[in-house]
Amino acid sequence: MGSSNRLQAAFKPPKRELAPYLPPGSNPNPNRNLAGSSTAAGAAMAEGGVTAVVVEGAEEDEVLRDAGALSREDVLRRRLRRVRQLERLYRRKYWALMDELRVRHRDYYWVFGLSPVEEEGRGRGSDDGGMGLGLGFRKGKSNNNGGVEEKRCAFSGCKTKPMPLTSYCHSHILSDSKQTLYKPCSYVIRSSPQHGQVVCGKPILRATMPSLCHVHYQKIQRNISQALKRAGLHTPCSSRPAPKFNVLIAECVRQIQARRETLDATTDNIVQEANEKVDTKESHKL
Structure with missing residues (x-):
């Protein structure tokens, strides 16, 4: 567990300050001239929009594209370069999704959360001795007797707490006709x-x-x-370590090359037999 945390901290980019939440459609700086900031707009499009990925070493690949055969060193160098670039892209995408998750989590609490001041005011009249925690979580609606009425699953006879944004618990979520996340x-x-x-x-x-x-x-x-x-077909033992990815790739390449060689040999034999038949027919005509 400690090694995974150290590895995550080693690959984590420097923290960036998140901008304060603003309601949709509001301009954080109305005096700013957006028309003159083409560079910032281009950077925002490159960061938030869909951009084309440029493969590193594309010039070298273009030169070697028409080569009949490549040496093992060239193949390994090209694969290593592409794997490293793919690793960087995946790492960048991961941390971008982490930032987006934090922003969406903040937006969710902004829309569906309860104000701490409101929560504290409601907690003063409850059964906890008038001490509102003010954590922003709503436990339930207060009834006329001053108690707390917790939400229950809308399924008949079920007393389980419902899932967020729905009136049903996990066991009866299929009874919700509007849900699209679950199936039986x-x-x-x-x-x-x-x-x-x-x-x-x-x-x-x-x-x-x-x-x-x-x-x-x-x-x-x-x-x-x-x-x-x-x-009589025994499956491999799960405790046996799986082969490495580079070994699998090398074996797949070897099988593909073997099939190509077999296909080329078969094609050459067919062409040779056809030529022999043509020569035999011409000799009979003469």
Whole structure:
């Protein structure tokens, strides 16, 4: 855990001061001339908009594009250059997303949060002895008796606290007709001619593939592993270390080159046989 924190701190760029939140459509400096600041606008477009990525060493790649073969040193140098550039791009994108997450988190609390002053005023009349914490979190609506009425799931008979921005808990989120983030688990529990197929139906994220919950996904994996063992196909041990990425790439390149050589040899044989047939026909005509 400590090594990961040190590695994250080593790759983290210097902190930047976040600008104070302003409501949408407001101008932070109305006296500023936006028409004359073309350089700043271009920089903002390059930072926030979609920009084309320039591959480093493109001139060298253009020179070597028509080469019939490349030496191992050239191939390794080009791959190393591209991997390093891709690493920098991914690192830059990661920290840009982290900054965007902080800004959106701040906007969320600005729109849906409760003012600390309001929270303190409401807490004075509650059962906590008149001590409002003023943390900006709303526990529930006050009823006529002075108590606190916490929000409950809108599903009939459910007393669980609902998820944010919805009236349903996680177990009953599929009852919300407006939600688009979840879908039911498609694992068939039982099937009968009278009632048809009965599926699990637990809510899972819509992007999950295959459409199985965590329990049934592990069950499917165990069933596949047992079926392979019964067929005599043993899967590799999970404790065995996986081969390195460069080894896999080298093996893929070797297989592609072997297929090309086989295809070239087959094409040469076909052409040679066709020439021999043509020569034989011409000799018979003579």
